[in-house]
Amino acid sequence: MNTRSMIFTLYGDYIRHYGNKIWIGSLISLLKEFGHNEQAVRAAISRMYKQGWVESKKKGNKSYYFLTERGEKRMEEAAERIFKFNPEDWDGKWRMLMYTIPETKRNARDEFRKELVWSGFGAMSTSTWISPNNLEKQVRDLIEKYEIETYVDFFVSEYKGPNDSRELVEKCWNLDEINEKYNEFITYYSQKYVIDKNKIQRGDMSDAECFVERTNLVHEYRKFLFVDPGLPEQLLPDKWLGSHAGSLFSEYYRELAEPASRFFEKVFEDGNELKHKDKAYNAMEHPLIME
CATH class of the missing domain: 1.10.10.10 (Winged helix-like DNA-binding domain superfamily/Winged helix DNA-binding domain)
Known part of the structure; x- marks a missing residue:
């Protein structure tokens, strides 16, 4: 990796x-x-x-x-974005962003486009992006960050057809491809979870091994932040696997959390000060975990 x-x-x-x-x-x-x-x-x-x-x-x-x-800020955004896997009810509105950023600001334009994908926007065309999620704050922050106020227009609107909203989604995101990635995650980690759970219960898995597996698990799961736009349930296909993958992640993470944290702290206390640990932090209540 x-x-x-x-x-x-x-x-x-x-x-x-x-x-x-x-x-x-x-x-x-x-x-x-x-x-x-x-x-x-x-x-x-x-x-x-x-x-x-x-x-x-x-x-x-x-x-x-x-x-x-x-x-x-990026770490906090990532933690917040995880909740896209359990989205709020949709208000029925679409956020539409259009821009004409000149070639003289090409670097800013390219970075801005990457940030839009990260935030969950989908491209209708090269310079027109949409999302059903409430992303007004993120948009304002990005416009200010890249100093592109002159070149951007942002709308909150309703889609009036002629097709329905799910067909609009199909134009902007390849949900089949994302669902297949979830399927691969579930196929691999469901088997691994059972094996490791039994090993932990028998005492056959060291804290170091749990640390490696927990970190690898988070590392793989967070990749969905870059591909899944976190669409409301109303816009997802019937056999969407995102929630299944989230539940599997939660259960596996809980099995690994405590021994992994013990190993991290054992390494960390040599050269660092554990007194700076956030007293409110509890690995069993990780923001990635779904109830």
């Missing part, structure tokens, strides 16, 4: 709950469990630093890395 992506997963699922800061030595020790060597970890964290995701701080001869405001 990509070292940089795994570091993001560790920040999102662990580090941000422990003061949002970690000694590079601890990060290297954690990533070794996944087969990433020291050189790869240092290169990845350096790249994240240059991209503005993390900042560094020296304490004695040790270097510590913590998420920037931008990085923290």
Whole structure:
């Protein structure tokens, strides 16, 4: 797996709950469990630093890395976005965004487009994007972030046909492809869950192994943030597998949560301070978990 992506997963699922800061030595020790060597970890964290995701701080001869405001915001957005798998009732309205961003702002335009996909918008055309979800705040933040107020128009409207809303969805998202990804997740992890649950109950699975499996599980599940727009139930196909995948994730995560956290803390306390752990944090109540 990509070292940089795994570091993001560790920040999102662990580090941000422990003061949002970690000694590079601890990060290297954690990533070794996944087969990433020291050189790869240092290169990845350096790249994240240059991209503005993390900042560094020296304490004695040790270097510590913590998420920037931008990085923290992205982690919070990701946690909130997870609730798309259990969406609220649809208000029947569509959010439509249109833009004519000039070639002189090409980089901003490309980044803006990626952010729209991340937020759950679907493309009707190159410069016209829609979503049934209430994303007004995200849109305002993005327009301000990329300084493109002059080039963007945003509407909240009703769809009057001539087709129905589900046909509109089919034009903008390939739900069959997304559903197949859910099916692959369920097929692989349902069997793995049963095997690991039995191993844990027999005491045949170490805390380190649980840490690896929990991190891998979150890493794979969070990929749906990039492909599933989180449509309201009214717009989903009858045999949608998103909820099934979410329930499987929740059950598997709960089995792994406590031993995985024990291992993380054992590694973390060497070079870091556990006193910075968020007292309200409980791995069994992870924001990804569906009740």
